[in-house]
């Protein structure tokens with residue numbers, strides 16, 4: 278695990294925003310981007326009902342609707358891109374996978390939609406030599422992915438995208454396997470809606486059969502309580518029965534302590550970001566809180582996870598309460614730790630550090646003592662940040 282803060286902030290690339298705006302003009306027939314965006318706001322409100330925090334129905338009802346996909350691309354595309362980029366950054370910087378040398382990286386984007394995960398991967402890996410196969414049931418979404426790729430990513434580097442209209446249960450039919458990486462970003466919640474929760478495990482077993490021995494499966498899902506609890510149960514089953522090992526968000530493979538000891542909370546990340554201008558304009562009617570990105574995720578591999586030195590992933594914010602700073606961390610020992618620091622021990626430097634700390638960061642504590650309630654630990658200083666993506 279890195280012991281320094283190495284990450285850079287997640288920024289949605291201007292080239293992709295430009296390509297999405299051009300596409301919005303083509304989809305609406307308006308030359309002026311501002312007119313196209315105003316027109317698409319209505320489609321966005323309709324879409325919002327399918328993608329709200331309370332429902333996981335997803336994009337499928339609008340999967341062939343070019344205008345709805347243009348609205349999705351402007352409003353949800355950047356959010357998904359940065360969420361996936363954040364997860365990929367942790368994979369690359371903290372987990373540090375051995376990527377193949379002397380041949381291209383083979384990637385499957387499963388339920389690729391308009392391509393947010395693929396574009397995030399290109400940017401995070403930066404290197405030449407990536408072959409992505411993007412599968413989706415929506416022909417129209419894949420067409421848009423190709424249009425966006427053509428306008429924004431034709432930079433001469435050896436990176437190729439092949440698209441294929443295919444149902445997720447048929448991933449074994451794709452011939453380019455074994456994959457070094459399979460990414461399923463905001464797509465498995467849709468299939469679970471159709472086929473029930475057990476299918477998540479069945480699909481993961483299928484995906485595992487298509488992975489190279491040192492390959493990786495990365496799943497990113499909404500941060501709704503339902504989707505996140507499902508992921509927690511899923512990681513428990515994988516940790517207990519295989520075929521993959523858990524590398525993140527958990528720093529251990531013991532049963533999820535949140536399911537047992539904090540049943541009202543759910544494991545997810547909350548990250549600050551800066552939404553692009555077009556997204557902020559599109560938000561005029563929806564009026565969502567777009568200051569933070571929330572998501573749950575899983576990074577798994579046939580490779581065993583290393584044994585980490587004592588550390589915790591924050592599964593709550595570092596909150597201020599009655600003269601205390603308090604938080605909960607999921608620790609390498611497989612337990613939740615509720616820790617508090619007296620406000621009077623937080624000096625100005627520490628206050629600056631606290632401003633950076635977010636739910637999902639990996640931290641460690643010095644000198645904690647268990648208080649009389651047998652549940653809370655008190656530390657004499659704020660935690661050290663061991664790893665956080667996005668700086």
Ligand SMILES: C[S@@+](CC[C@H](N)C(=O)[O-])C[C@H]1O[C@@H](n2cnc3c(N)ncnc32)[C@H](O)[C@@H]1O
Pocket residue numbers: 335336337340354357387388389390391392393394412413414415418443444445446461462463464467468
């Ligand atoms: C919410 S979108 C996410 C798209 C993209 N991965 C992203 O993160 O922006 C979900 C995508 O999954 C696709 N999808 C859902 N169920 C599917 C299935 N059974 N087979 C193939 N694609 C599916 C939908 O067509 C849609 O494009």
